[in-house]
Amino acid sequence: MSFRARVLLALFLNAVIALAAAFLARRAGVPELAALAIGLFAAVPFLLWSTGRLVHVVDFSLVALEDGLRAFRDGDFSMRLAATGGRRLSGVKALYNAVADILRAQRNDVYQKELLLDTILQRTPVGVVLVSTTDRIIYSNAAARELFASGGRLDGNRFSETLQQVAAPMREALDARADTIVNVGDETFHVSQRTFSLNTIEHRLVLVERLTAELRRQEIAVWKNAIRVINHELNNTIAPISSMIHTARIAQERPEHRHRLGEIYGTIEERLSFLRGFLESYAQFARLPAPKKERTAWQDILEDVRALYAFRAEGNPHETSMIDRAQMQQVLINLLKNAHESGSDPAEIVVAVHRATEGTIVRVLDRGRGMPDAVLRNALVPFYTTKPSGSGLGLPLCNEILEAHHGRLHVQAREGGGMAVTCWVP
Numbered sequence: 001m002s003f004r005a006r007v008l009l010a011l012f013l014n015a016v017i018a019l020a021a022a023f024l025a026r027r028a029g030v031p032e033l034a035a036l037a038i039g040l041f042a043a044v045p046f047l048l049w050s051t052g053r054l055v056h057v058v059d060f061s062l063v064a065l066e067d068g069l070r071a072f073r074d075g076d077f078s079m080r081l082a083a084t085g086g087r088r089l090s091g092v093k094a095l096y097n098a099v100a101d102i103l104r105a106q107r108n109d110v111y112q113k114e115l116l117l118d119t120i121l122q123r124t125p126v127g128v129v130l131v132s133t134t135d136r137i138i139y140s141n142a143a144a145r146e147l148f149a150s151g152g153r154l155d156g157n158r159f160s161e162t163l164q165q166v167a168a169p170m171r172e173a174l175d176a177r178a179d180t181i182v183n184v185g186d187e188t189f190h191v192s193q194r195t196f197s198l199n200t201i202e203h204r205l206v207l208v209e210r211l212t213a214e215l216r217r218q219e220i221a222v223w224k225n226a227i228r229v230i231n232h233e234l235n236n237t238i239a240p241i242s243s244m245i246h247t248a249r250i251a252q253e254r255p256e257h258r259h260r261l262g263e264i265y266g267t268i269e270e271r272l273s274f275l276r277g278f279l280e281s282y283a284q285f286a287r288l289p290a291p292k293k294e295r296t297a298w299q300d301i302l303e304d305v306r307a308l309y310a311f312r313a314e315g316n317p318h319e320t321s322m323i324d325r326a327q328m329q330q331v332l333i334n335l336l337k338n339a340h341e342s343g344s345d346p347a348e349i350v351v352a353v354h355r356a357t358e359g360t361i362v363r364v365l366d367r368g369r370g371m372p373d374a375v376l377r378n379a380l381v382p383f384y385t386t387k388p389s390g391s392g393l394g395l396p397l398c399n400e401i402l403e404a405h406h407g408r409l410h411v412q413a414r415e416g417g418g419m420a421v422t423c424w425v426p
Contacts, residue, residue, distance in 0.1 A: 013050070061089045068096055077104035127208035131159045133201060147208060159204075168357075169408050174206065178420070180412030181379055183399075187212050190377055211377060237275045244268050288397070291324035291404050298353045298362065304329050309336035311364075314352040321360045321425045327401045328425075334394040335364040335421050342368025344418060359407070359426040367418035371411075379411045398423070 018040055025035035064081050071079045077100050081093040121128050127144035131137055140154040148154060148162050163171045173182040173191045180191050192207040248264045299317040332351065339349045344366035352363045371379065380399050399409045402423055410422040 061093070064093070065096060068100070072100075072103070075107075077101075077107060125210065127206075129154070129159070129206040129208075131204040131206065133203070135159050137162065138203075144206075144208065169410070170208075172422075172424075173410060173412070176410075176412060177204075178412045178415060179373065179376060180410050181211070181376060182410055183380075183403075183408055188380070192373075234275070237271045241268050241271055288327075288400050288404065291327050291401070293322045293324055293405070295320050296323050296325045296328070298360070301325060301328050301332060302351060302353075305332045305336060308333060309340055309349075310346045311336055311339075311349045311351050312347065314350055315354045317351075317353045319353050319355055319360050323405060323425060324401075327404075331398045331401050331423065332362075332364070334398050338394060338421075339364060339366035339368065339419075342366050342370070342419065344368035348418070356424065359424055362423045362425070364421045364423075365414065365418065367414070367416070370413050370417055370419055376411065376413065380409075395421075 021038055021041075022035045025038040026032065030038065068079050068081060071077070080097050080100065083090040083094045083097070121141045124141065125143055127147045128139070128141045129137055129144045129148070130139035135158050137154050137157050137159050140148075142151075145151055145154050148166060154162065163174055166174075167184045169182050169184050170189065170191075173180045173189075174193070177193050179193070182189050182191055188211045190209045190211050192209075194205045195202055196205065197203070244264050244267055248261055251258055251260050251264065297318055297320045302313055302317055305311075336349065336351070340346065348365075348367040350363075350365040352361075352365065354361045354363075379395050381396065395409075395411065398421075402409045402425070405425055407423060407425040409424075410420075412420050412422070414420045
């Protein structure tokens with residue numbers, strides 16, 4: 001019976017009891033108003049009992065629904081309600097049970113996907129760390145634990161405290177909160193960082209990929225390509241020189257053609273000069289001399305370079321370092337050349353010099369096109385270039401010079417566009 005039918009039946013029975021009592025009172029000679037009062041009074045006990053039963057049914061159903069919704073709040077979708085209490089109440093309970101079945105199925109599906117994702121992340125060689133706004137590590141995979149804690153526990157620790165245990169180059173790269181390439185000893189890493197909202201709360205995702213093996217494969221491939229290019233250029237020069245020498249011999253034997261000897265020798269000299277310059281660009285990278293260090297002010301180096309490329313100086317250019325002046329000039333020339341070729345407004349190109357812990361930091365900033373992720377990964381590989389006329393030696397040569405000074409070089413993307421190349425010199 002529906003709840004509405006129960007209410008109507010209770011009202012009907014109460015009315016029957018009241019009328020019957022009033023009728024009997026009138027038969028006994030009781031006055032009309034008194035008989036009516038007796039009838040109403042006789043119906044009160046049944047009215048209270050029937051009302052209590054109806055309230056009990058509704059209250060019992062509401063308590064059951066409240067318990068079920070409280071279980072939902074706590075993430076428990078296993079509770080079910082008996083579909084009793086009339087058509088309307090049983091329909092509500094059946095609807096609750098259907099919603100519980102759907103939520104439970106969805107939760108199990110999400111759990112299985114999370115389990116699959118965690119299995120994949122735990123087996124990936126890329127270190128993955130998720131940091132909350134309170135600087136707590138809320139997730140880390142096996143590669144991250146091995147990299148940052150030698151296999152120890154990371155979850156729950158403060159990320160800033162964890163960084164104190166890693167090498168200084170890695171710590172600086174992570175503090176920068178941008179995509180960057182960093183060298184730590186003989187290892188090379190690609191650091192990528194993103195921020196995103198999880199449950200309306202901002203989180204920081206840190207990805208650290210070991211590139212050493214990949215870079216070595218890239219270097220082998222690039223060296224093979226360099227050998228092919230050198231062989232191609234040698235053949236392109238030697239073949240016409242051989243032909244022109246043969247032509248010169250013929251002209252030497254025939255007086256009427258001797259006037260062409262000057263033109264032939266000039267062409268041979270031109271080709272040899274081109275070949276000399278071509279090979280010199282490759283040889284420069286291989287025969288980098290040991291730096292001749294002397295106390296030098298960065299202001300002097302900046303003034304030397306300013307004649308070639310425009311830039312804005314910031315920080316404290318009067319800082320001094322024990323460096324090879326000529327080699328550091330070459331570093332800044334290469335970096336400023338890249339900044340200008342990136343399409344950056346010259347007014348946005350900055351060279352900033354700052355005193356740092358146990359050394360000096362020199363940063364070259366621009367607002368150019370930047371580097372795609374694939375190019376950034378190979379930025380320090382010799383002979384790797386995306387420029388039609390590039391040699392692929394600019395950044396690798398800068399890196400070699402800084403390492404010869406026991407320093408280091410970071411290449412990273414800037415927020416808002418452009419690149420930032422950081423040089424640290426002890």
